[in-house]
Amino acid sequence: MTAANATGRLSLKRGSARSPEQAGSNQARPAALAVGGIAVFAALLAIAPLASLAVIAFGQTGDIWLHLIRYVVPTALVQTMLLLAGVAAVTIVIGVGAAWAVTTFEFPGRNALSWMLALPLALPTYIVAYIYVDLLGSYGPVQSTLRAMFGFKTAAEYWFPNVRSLGGAILLMGLVLYPYVYLAARAMFQTQAAQLTEAARMLGARPFRLALQISLPLARPAIAVGVALALLETLNDIGASEYLGVQTLTISIFTTWLNRGSLAGAAQIACIMLIFVAALIALERYGRRGRAFTALSQQGARFPSRIALKGPTRFIATLLCLVPVVLGFLLPAGFLISEVIARGLLVGFEPELIRPALTTVALAAAATALVLVIGFAAIAATRYLRRSLIDACVNVAGIGYAIPGTVLALGLLTPLVLVDEGINAAIRALGGGSVGLILAGSVAALIIAYVIRFLAIALGFAQAGFARIAPEFDDVARMLGAGPATLARTIHLPLVRPAIFGAALLVFVDCLKELPATLLLRPLNVETLSTYIYQYATRGSFEEGSLEALIIILVGIPAVLLISRHADAQIVPNS
Amino acid sequence: MKSVCGRVLPCLVPCLALAAASVTTPALAQGEVNVYTYRETKLIQPLFDTFTKDTGIKVNVVSAASGLEQRIRTEGANSPADVLLTVDISRLEAAVRAGITQPIKSEVLDKVVAPRFRDPEGHWYAVSMRARVVYASKDRVKQTALNYEDLGDAAWKSKICIRSGQHYYNIALFAAYIVKHGEAQTEQWLRGLKANLAQKPSGGDRETARDVAAGKCDLGIGNTYYYGLMMHRNPAQKPWAEATKVILPTFKGGGTHVNVSGVVLTRHAPNKANAMKLIEWLAGEQAQQMYANMNYEYPIRAGVAINPTIAAFGKLNPDPMPLSAIADKSKAAANLVDKVGFND
Numbered sequence: 001m002t003a004a005n006a007t008g009r010l011s012l013k014r015g016s017a018r019s020p021e022q023a024g025s026n027q028a029r030p031a032a033l034a035v036g037g038i039a040v041f042a043a044l045l046a047i048a049p050l051a052s053l054a055v056i057a058f059g060q061t062g063d064i065w066l067h068l069i070r071y072v073v074p075t076a077l078v079q080t081m082l083l084l085a086g087v088a089a090v091t092i093v094i095g096v097g098a099a100w101a102v103t104t105f106e107f108p109g110r111n112a113l114s115w116m117l118a119l120p121l122a123l124p125t126y127i128v129a130y131i132y133v134d135l136l137g138s139y140g141p142v143q144s145t146l147r148a149m150f151g152f153k154t155a156a157e158y159w160f161p162n163v164r165s166l167g168g169a170i171l172l173m174g175l176v177l178y179p180y181v182y183l184a185a186r187a188m189f190q191t192q193a194a195q196l197t198e199a200a201r202m203l204g205a206r207p208f209r210l211a212l213q214i215s216l217p218l219a220r221p222a223i224a225v226g227v228a229l230a231l232l233e234t235l236n237d238i239g240a241s242e243y244l245g246v247q248t249l250t251i252s253i254f255t256t257w258l259n260r261g262s263l264a265g266a267a268q269i270a271c272i273m274l275i276f277v278a279a280l281i282a283l284e285r286y287g288r289r290g291r292a293f294t295a296l297s298q299q300g301a302r303f304p305s306r307i308a309l310k311g312p313t314r315f316i317a318t319l320l321c322l323v324p325v326v327l328g329f330l331l332p333a334g335f336l337i338s339e340v341i342a343r344g345l346l347v348g349f350e351p352e353l354i355r356p357a358l359t360t361v362a363l364a365a366a367a368t369a370l371v372l373v374i375g376f377a378a379i380a381a382t383r384y385l386r387r388s389l390i391d392a393c394v395n396v397a398g399i400g401y402a403i404p405g406t407v408l409a410l411g412l413l414t415p416l417v418l419v420d421e422g423i424n425a426a427i428r429a430l431g432g433g434s435v436g437l438i439l440a441g442s443v444a445a446l447i448i449a450y451v452i453r454f455l456a457i458a459l460g461f462a463q464a465g466f467a468r469i470a471p472e473f474d475d476v477a478r479m480l481g482a483g484p485a486t487l488a489r490t491i492h493l494p495l496v497r498p499a500i501f502g503a504a505l506l507v508f509v510d511c512l513k514e515l516p517a518t519l520l521l522r523p524l525n526v527e528t529l530s531t532y533i534y535q536y537a538t539r540g541s542f543e544e545g546s547l548e549a550l551i552i553i554l555v556g557i558p559a560v561l562l563i564s565r566h567a568d569a570q571i572v573p574n575s
Numbered sequence: 576m577k578s579v580c581g582r583v584l585p586c587l588v589p590c591l592a593l594a595a596a597s598v599t600t601p602a603l604a605q606g607e608v609n610v611y612t613y614r615e616t617k618l619i620q621p622l623f624d625t626f627t628k629d630t631g632i633k634v635n636v637v638s639a640a641s642g643l644e645q646r647i648r649t650e651g652a653n654s655p656a657d658v659l660l661t662v663d664i665s666r667l668e669a670a671v672r673a674g675i676t677q678p679i680k681s682e683v684l685d686k687v688v689a690p691r692f693r694d695p696e697g698h699w700y701a702v703s704m705r706a707r708v709v710y711a712s713k714d715r716v717k718q719t720a721l722n723y724e725d726l727g728d729a730a731w732k733s734k735i736c737i738r739s740g741q742h743y744y745n746i747a748l749f750a751a752y753i754v755k756h757g758e759a760q761t762e763q764w765l766r767g768l769k770a771n772l773a774q775k776p777s778g779g780d781r782e783t784a785r786d787v788a789a790g791k792c793d794l795g796i797g798n799t800y801y802y803g804l805m806m807h808r809n810p811a812q813k814p815w816a817e818a819t820k821v822i823l824p825t826f827k828g829g830g831t832h833v834n835v836s837g838v839v840l841t842r843h844a845p846n847k848a849n850a851m852k853l854i855e856w857l858a859g860e861q862a863q864q865m866y867a868n869m870n871y872e873y874p875i876r877a878g879v880a881i882n883p884t885i886a887a888f889g890k891l892n893p894d895p896m897p898l899s900a901i902a903d904k905s906k907a908a909a910n911l912v913d914k915v916g917f918n919d
Contacts, residue, residue, distance in 0.1 A: 067910055067913065071910075071913035071914050071916070072913050075916070075919060133778065133782070137782070137785065137786075137789075138785065138786050138789035138790070138791040139785040139786070139788055139789040139815065143789065144789075153790060154715070154789070154790020154791070155786070155789040155790045155791040156733070156773065156790055156791055156792070157790070162774060162775075164774070164775065164777040164778060165775065242739065243777065243778060243779075244777060245739065245775045245776060245777025245778075245918065247918055247919070251741075254641070255741045255909065257641075258641055258743070259741050259743070259746055259905070259906070259909035259912075260906060260909050260910065261669070261905075261906050261909075263645070342811075406640075406641060406642055409642065410642055410645055413645065413646055413649040413650070414649055417649050417650055417651065417653070420653065421651075421653070424653070434653070436653055436655070437650060437653050437654075437655070440649075440650060441650070441653075441655060516640075519638075519639040519640055520639050520641070520642045520643070520646060522637060523637070524609055524635035524636060524637050524655060525635050525636060525637075526637075527616075531638075534640075535615045535616055535617040535638070536617065538615050538640065541781070541804075541808075541809050541812065543811065544809070
C-alpha cells in the first residue's frame with residue numbers, strides 16, 4: 001500500500017465540500033471576485049504575446065516547411081527530446097537524491113549542505129557553459145596538464161570528452177537546474193507527515209523502501225513541478241545550447257527567423273514548441289490526478305526525526321552531497337573569483353557598475369512582487385471560485401515560462417505599442433500632446449516581460465502549497481461562517497508562506513539572470529548586470545565580465561539563504 | 576493577510592518607484608541622438624564618447640543580439656530610434672527590406688565611402704570592414720596561401736575548426752561561395768568542409784583559435800579583428816594568437832571574402848539632423864582610426880592606416896563581388912547548411 005492511498009483513506013470525503021451551491025454563493029464575495037479577476041488578467045497577459053505571435057505565424061511562409069521538415073525539424077526534435085530527457089534524469093537524480101539525503105539522514109556538514117545545494121540557482125546557465133568549456137576545453141588547464149603528463153603534443157592525439165556536445169549540455173544544464181527539483185523535493189520531504197514515516201520505520205521499513213513507497217509518492221507533485229520548471233528553462237535556453245553546439249527547437253526558431261528569413265516560419269516552430277510545453281504540463285497533471293497529497297493534520301506536519309549515519313557511510317553521504325555543490329557552484333564561482341583577481345577587475349572597479357546593479361535589483365524586486373501577488377491570487381481563485389474558466393486561465397497563465405525570451409519579447413512588442421498608441425490617442429483627444437511610448441519605451445516593458453515569463457514559477461509553487469492544505473480546513477472554516485477573505489487570511493496565507501518564499505527566491509534570481517528579453521526590450525541607456533556580461537561574452541572574452549557575473553551571484557545568494565531558513569522555520573503551521 | 580501581504584505590498588511600491596526612477600526616459604529634445612545597435616556598447620562607447628566630446632550631442636544607446644529591426648518596425652512612428660548600427664551585409668539589406676530606413680543623403684559621405692560600400696540609394700553605408708580568413712597553426716601548417724576552395728579538400732580531413740554554420744559570419748562566406756560557384760558546387764564544397772571538421776561546429780571565433788593553438792585542429796575559420804583583439808586586448812588569449820598565423824585566403828581567380836559593419840538612418844528618426852552628424856562622423860578620420868586601432872577592423876575611408884597587426888597579414892585583396900549579391904544568396908546559404916547537415 002502506498003502512502004498516497006493511505007492519505008486518501010484518511011481524508012474526509014472531499015466531495016461534500018464541493019457542492020455547486022456553495023461554490024455559487026462564493027461568487028458574490030468581493031475577495032473571491034478580486035482574485036478571480038487577477039486570474040483572468042494573468043491569462044490575458046500571457047496570451048497577449050502569444051496572440052501577436054499567432055498573427056505572425058499566419059503570415060506567408062512560402063515553401064519553407066518542405067525544407068524545414070526535410071532538414072531542420074527532425075534533428076531539432078530529436079536533439080530537444082534527448083536534451084529534455086537527459087536534463088530530467090540529471091535533475092531528478094541529483095535533486096531528489098540530495099533532498100532525500102539531507103532530510104532523512106544526519107551526517108557531517110548536513111546543515112551547511114542543506115542550503116548550499118540550492119546555490120547553483122544563482123548562476124546563469126550560459127556563464128557555466130562558458131566556464132566549463134574554458135576549464136575542460138582543449139586549451140584549458142585539465143587537458144594542458146594531461147598533455148604535459150603524457151607527452152602529447154596536440155589535442156588531436158588523444159580522446160577527451162568534448163563539453164561542446166549534447167552530453168555536455170545535458171550535464172551542465174542538469175548541474176545548474178537541479179535546485180528546482182531539490183528545493184521542491186526538500187520542502188515536501190520536510191513537511192511530510194512524520195507519523196507516516198515513523199510508523200513505517202517502526203514496522204521495520206528501511207530508509208530506501210521508505211523513500212520509494214512513502215516519501216517519493218507523497219512528494220511527486222512537488223518533484224513534478226520542479227522538473228517541469230527545469231525542463232521549461234532548458235527548452236527556452238539559447239545561449240548555452242548555441243555555444244555548446246546543440247541544435248534545439250529554440251535554436252531552429254532563431255535560425256529560421258534570422259537566416260532563413262522567415263519570421264512566420266519561426267513563429268510556427270515556436271507554436272510547435274508550445275505543444276511540447278502543453279504536453280509536459282499535461283503529463284504532470286495526469287500523474288497527479290485522483291490523489292490526495294495533503295498534509296494530514298497539524299500534528300502530522302512536524303519534522304520526521306533524522307537517522308544518524310554511523311561509520312564511513314556518513315562521509316559518503318557528505319561527499320555525494322558535496323559533488324553537485326562543487327561542480328554546480330563552488331568551481332564556477334571560484335573560477336570567476338580567480339578571474340576577477342587575475343585580471344585586477346576590482347582595482348579598476350567602475351563606480352558606474354553600481355547603476356546597472358541597482359537597476360537589476362530594482363527590476364527583479366518589482367517583477368517578483370507582482371509575480372507573487374498575481375500567481376498566488378490566481379491559484380487562490382481556483383480554490384475559492386472552483387470555476388472551469390478560472391482553471392483554464394491558470395493553465396494558460398504559466399505558458400510564458402516556456403517561450404524563449406527573445407520570442408516573448410518580440411511577441412510582446414506589438415501589444416505594448418498598441419496600448420501606447422491607445423494612450424497617445426486618448427491624450428490627443430483630450431487636447432494633450434504625444435507622450436511617446438509609455439510602456440514599450442520604458443522599464444515597464446521589462447517588468448511586464450518578467451512577469452509573463454516567470455509567472456509559472458509562482459503558479460507552480462502556489463499550486464503545490466495550496467495542495468498541501470487539506471480541504472477539510474476550508475470546509476471547517478466555511479461551516480464556521482468564514483468567507484474567502486477570512487479563509488485566506490487565517491488559514492491559507494500562513495500555510496502557503498513557505499511556498500511564497502520559495503517562489504519569491506526563484507523568481508527574483510531568475511529575473512536577475514534574465515538576458516534575452518532584457519536585451520531586446522530595455523529602453524535607451526538602461527543596462528542590467530546580465531546585459532553587461534553579455535557585452536563581454538559576445539566579444540569572446542566573457543572572463544572580463546567576471547565581476548558582473550559575481551555580483552549577480554552575490555545578490556542571488558542572500559535569496560537562497562532566505563529560502564533555506566524559511567523553509568526550515570515555517571514547516572509547522574501556526575494558525 | 577497581514578503577514579504576507581504586509582511584507583510584499585509595502586516593498587512593491589518603492590520597488591516600482593525605484594525601477595521607474597532608475598531610468599531616464601529618452602528625451603527627444605535637441606542635442607541627442609538615439610542609437611539601436613547590434614555592435615556591443617563596450618566596443619562603440621569610446622566612439623560615442625568621442626563624438627559627444629566633439630559635437631556636444633548626447634548619444635543614447637540600446638544594444639541587442641537580434642530583433643532590433645522588428646522593434647523599430649513595431650514601434651512605428653513613435654520609435655525613439657534614429658540610427659541602427661549593425662554588422663553583416665545581410666542584416667543591412669534586411670533592415671532596408673523591413674522598410675525601417677530612409678535614404679542618407681550626404682555629399683560628405685559619398686566623397687569618402689566608395690560606391691561598393693554603400694547602398695545605391697543611400698539606405699545603408701558601411702563604416703568598417705573585416706575579412707573572414709584562416710587561422711593556421713604555425714607549427715603544423717606550412718602553407719602561407721590558401722584558396723577557400725581548398726578547405727573542402729580531403730587533404731584537410733579532420734583538421735578544421737569552425738563555429739556554427741548558421742552564424743551570420745559563416746552564412747556570408749558560404750553565400751559568397753554561391754555567388755562565385757553556384758549552389759551545386761557550393762553544396763559539394765560544404766560537404767567536403769563538413770568532412771574536414773575536427774569537431775562539431777560550436778563556440779565562437781576565439782574558441783576556434785584556441786583549438787588551433789591546442790592542436791585540436793590545424794586550420795580555423797575566423798574574422799581578422801579577433802586576431803588583433805586576442806593579441807593585444809586579452810593577455811590570457813595572447814598565446815592563442817601567437818600559436819597561429821593568419822592566412823588571407825582568396826577565391827580561385829578572385830579575392831578575399833569581406834563583410835562590413837554599417838549604419839542605417841531610421842524612417843521616423845526623431846533627431847534626424849543629429850543622426851546625420853553621427854553617421855558622417857563615423858566615416859570621419861578620427862572614428863575610422865578608432866575602428867582600425869581599437870577594434871582591429873579595416874577602415875572604410877581611403878587614406879586611413881590599417882593597424883600594423885592586421886596589415887602584417889599581407890595586402891588584403893577584397894573580392895570584387897558586390898556586397899548585395901552576398902545578401903541575396905544568404906538564404907540559399909542557410910538552406911545549404913541545413914541540407915548538408917553542417918552543424919550535426
